[in-house]
Amino acid sequence: MNADNRKGELAELKGQLRQLAGSRAPGVEDLKRELYKKVISYLTVGIDVSSLFSEMVMCSATSDLVLKKMCYLYVGNYARGYPELALLTINFLQKDCQDDDPMIRGLALRSLCSLRVKNLVEYLVGPLQRGLKDSNGYVRSVAAIGVLKLYHIAPSSCTDNDFPVTLKALLLHDSDPQVVANCLCSLLEILSIEGNVSEAALREKESLLHRNVILSLLNRFKEFSEWAQCLVLEVVSKYVPEDAQETHDMMDVLDDRLQHANSAVVLATIKVFLHLTMSMADVHQKVYERIKAPLLTLVSSGSAEQSYAVLSHLHLLVMRAPMLFASDYKHFYCRYSDPSYVKKLKLEMLTAVANESNTYEIVTELSEYAANVDVAIARESIRAVGKIALQQYDVNAIVDRLLQFLEMEKDYVTAETLVLVKDLLRKYPQWSHDCIAVVGNVSSKSVTEPKAKAALVWMLGEYAYDMSDAPYVLEGFVQSWAEEDFAEVRLELLTAVAKCFFKRPPETVQILGAALSFGFADANQDVHDRALLYYRLLQHSVEVAERVINPPKQAVSVFAGDQSSEIKDRIFDEFNSLAVVYRQPSYMFLDKDQRSPFAFSEDTGSSIIGPQSPGREDLPSDIDARDNDLLLSAHEKEDSRAVSNGSHGYSSSKFHTLQEFTDSAFAPRSPSPTQPIRNARATPLPPAAVSSTAASPLLAVDDLLGLGPSASAEPFPPLKLNPKPVLDPASFKRKWGQLTVALTLEYTFPAQAMVGLTGPQPLVRHMQTNSVQCMASGNAPLKFFFFAQLADAPANTGFFLVELVVTTSSGLASAKIKADDSSLAPAFADSLQSALSKFGSL
The missing domain is CATH 3.30.310.10 (TATA-Binding Protein)
Structure with a gap:
């Protein structure tokens, strides 16, 4: 509909409504209905029909309930945006609030309270007072919610007219359960609004938790609707019983709610049981056993969304009492029809309930998921196996399973497994021999994900003595430095090459020089700084460098990332809320003061992104000379180097410590005039203590590592610029x-x-x-x-x-x-x- 047609249509509607406004002819009500329906349809699709406001109000003088509802809908939609037009509705709404039909009285009062225009507050007080005393329960329930709307518009008018006191009286004595529920809802929200900390408000909050109020609500509990039951249970969960007998009586009253078909009622009841028994350890334990069956039933019988919400609460309970759910682990097996978010949560549940008795069955099930067509679930299942291994349950069998994943020859499976093997080796160094034997067979070209690359590089550096090909695999990574997009990998590569140098110096010395050279020119400031740090440490002393870069390590006992017990307790306090689903206390996602104004980027700050990624021409000449050699396999390298055994610059057989190697390397020497210096595949050197020596000269370090005089990455000399350059x-x-x-x-x-x-x-x-x-x-x-x-x-x-x-x-x-x-x-x-x-x- 274009603008002209729309204006014509609205003008026609306006004329028709004006004609019907005072007509009493037969069939007028039906004509009004058709016109009202057309106006509401226009309003629904976003067409502005505010120009019909006065005509709609004039036509509202009718006893037809359908017309009344449509008129109230129209008025409520435009009153807030057009306060001056809202004045036109006051007279007919106030009149309707005194209609003989209780349905019209209730609808009119609801519409009057929904205007939410501050200038019209004085017209609300009288109808609300009459509505709270109305003989019809529907009108009283509307008035109870109307008090809350009034409080949001004008809090002082609400309290000055003692509306909260009236609501409290209705809460205790009204015969209609819906009125009681609405009064409770309004009082709770009024008393929980931020800033409402007056002494009267605090007293009212305390009075809602008075024993008489709680008992009154519980005695009528089964009369309430499901929504109202959840509201009452939320209040009851904050009540502190006078003694153990009262606690048991309350739990007896609510026990049948655990079998309710509505999951919200079940979870609210569970929250009451848990909070009432917090100070009773033996009873609290029995509560866990009592609520287990209802929760497991809800997981398997409801929709996917309900299963996720219930599983989130189950996960919280399992983290507090894992032994109680250990025998029910099969309930958390993934079904084919489960959506991915439910499967992921079930995998977390399997990880949480794993113990000595069920580890084998759980890991067997998880291993099946590793071949799942859903790549995300396959990854999560592998991570779950690794987490169970880190919990010290039957580590031997789990390590074997993880290593079998590497034989699946799927890139994402290999990537996740490498990351987990790295963590396992950090916690269980005694398994290094078995793990390294399998990891050594993994082709570095098949590892493409940054975290997996970093894990593989870490193992190459950490266990260079056990992995015969470590220097040559690292050599390939260094050669492809320019193609590596992730700073995480380049940082790990610098450290790994340095560690490998300390363990197998003859084979790694020139690789370290190339890595440092690339690091100096790297665009990432962290990589640049780490390369410069390592260079200056080597310049100062090889002993100091090894002590800093590759110190003796102890097994890791706890990994970062787990939630603190304080956070878990706060989430438990907010049981049956979004805090459990989000796994964060509510203040972390509701309170604006807790939100950081913006997320920091890892590149925030000033940094020079140096020359575009260096290509092959930027490699030192000695590495260029080895280009063909880098393409050979490990055995081909062995054979080719065996032929030219006498041409190497270094022979590892005569060096037994790193210091002996560096002492020899720093000594003056004449390079072969016919053969380039190439890395020798040497028998790995046994670890030995490095004797204390004075710092080596700068040029000797540069010469050893194959770096030029400019490799120190010192600031460039300042340029002298023309103060008045001319360029058209x-x-x-x-x-x-x-x-x-x-x-x-x-x-x-x-x-x-x-x-x-x-x-x-x-x-x-x-x-x-x-x-x-x-x-x-x-x-x-x-x-x-x-x-x-x-x-x-x-x-x-x-x-x-x-x-x-x-x-x-x-x-x-x-x-x-x-x-x-x-x-x-x-x-x-x-x-x-x-x-x-x-x-x-x-």
Whole structure:
């Protein structure tokens, strides 16, 4: 319907409603119904029919209940948005509140309270007072909820007219159970509203938990609806009985609710039982046994959503009393028809109930899931097997099962298994021999996930002495450094290569040099810093480096990530709520003060993202010479090196300690004029203590590791820039199109600097004082094109071009740098970052 047709249709409707407003002719009510239905249908699809407000109100003078309902629906929808129109409804709503038909009285009172216009509060008080004393239960129940609506609009008007007191009286003495339930609902919400901490409110809260109130509710408990029963049970769960006998009497009254078909009633009853018996250890234990059967029945008989909610509560109970559910582990086996979220939770349940008696059956079942077509469930099942192993239940058999997963030759199965084997070795070092024998057969090319790569690399470094191919597998990882996208793997690779060097130095020395070289130029600041740390440790002393990088380790007893007991107790206190499903106390997902304003990125902060990932041409020459050798298998390497046994730079057979190797390596030597230096496959050296020696000279370390004099990654010398460079826009555009990006830079402006960055000009003027000129800038978003020139460069040469984009919300600036001489780009990046860091500091 276009705009013109709509206006015509509404005008026609308006005229028809006006004609029927005062008509008493036969059939008028039917015509009104048809017109009202059309208006409501327009309202439902989002068409604005507020222009018909007065006509709709005039036609409301009828005894037809259907017309009344549609009119109230229309009025309630537009009254809040059009307060001036809401005044038109007051007279007819107040009149309807005194109608002879109790249904019309109740509907009118509900509509009057739903207007929620603060200026109309004075018109609500009288109808509410009459409604709370009405002879009909429906009207009283509507009025009870109306009090709550009034409190949200004007709390003072609600309390000044003693509405909470009236609700309390109805709660105790009204004959209609629905009225009692609505009174309880309104009182609970009024007293729980944030900021309602007056002495009167506190007294009312205490009075709701008075023994007389609780007993009154329990005596009428079976009269309430399921919703009302849940409400009453929530109140009862906060009550503290006077003695043990009263506790037992209350539990006897509620015992049959455990067999209720509604899961909400069952869970609410369980919460009451658990909280009433918290101080009675023996009874509390029996409660667990009593509630087990109802919960297991709900898991298997309800919908998937109900099963998930009940399983979440069962998981909480199992964490508190795992032995009680150990014999019922088969209830948590996954069914084919279960959705993935239910299967995942059942796997957690199987992990939680595992003990010495059922571990074999549970692990056997979980092993079947590892071949599931649902990859996510297969992964979770493998993790579950690993968690059971970490609980010290029949570790021997579980380790065998995990190692069998590696033979399935599925990438995701291999990845998850490698991560778990790593954790097992950290906790049970005594299983290293069996695990490493199998892990050594895993092809590194089949491992593609970052966590799995990091786990494999960790094992290669940690058990390099036991894995004969460790240096050569690490060599392959180092060679593909440029293709590795995840800093987690590169960090682990640096450490693993260093550990391997301490254990098998002749075979790893040049691999370590290549890894450090790549680390110095890495875009990630953590990788760069770790490489620089390891280099300086080696420069200082090999003994110190080994003590820092590869110290003696003890078995891990507890892994991080488990919830604290305090958090679990707080979740238990909020049993039968979303806190159990979310596994967080409610304040963590409801209270805004507990939410962090934004999530920190791992790249937050200023860092130079150095030259684009180094390619093969950036490898040291000695590694280039080994390119063909890297493609050979382990046995082919053995054979090829056996042929050229006399050509190696080092022979491990004459070195028995790492210190002997480094002493020999630092000694002056003449490289072979005809053969490149290649790593020797040596018999792994036995671990030995490193004797204390003085720090080796810097050049000796560089020479040993195959690094050039610039490998120390010290800051670049400052560039001298032309304070007034000249470059016309056409030349800038041509150069920008011809040159490639030499490197990128990220910098985060501090908060005080962002205050002054109200537009492009402040930063443009600041950069000009640092010999960096602006070619163009924009304001949405803040974007700049800068250029600079070397001080003594000939005309049209020595230029640096920069595209800088600033995100004002976070202060993050990203820059692309192009240069006539790309080798000077890192030095210019230092100068540019230094200039940006000075902005806003003066």
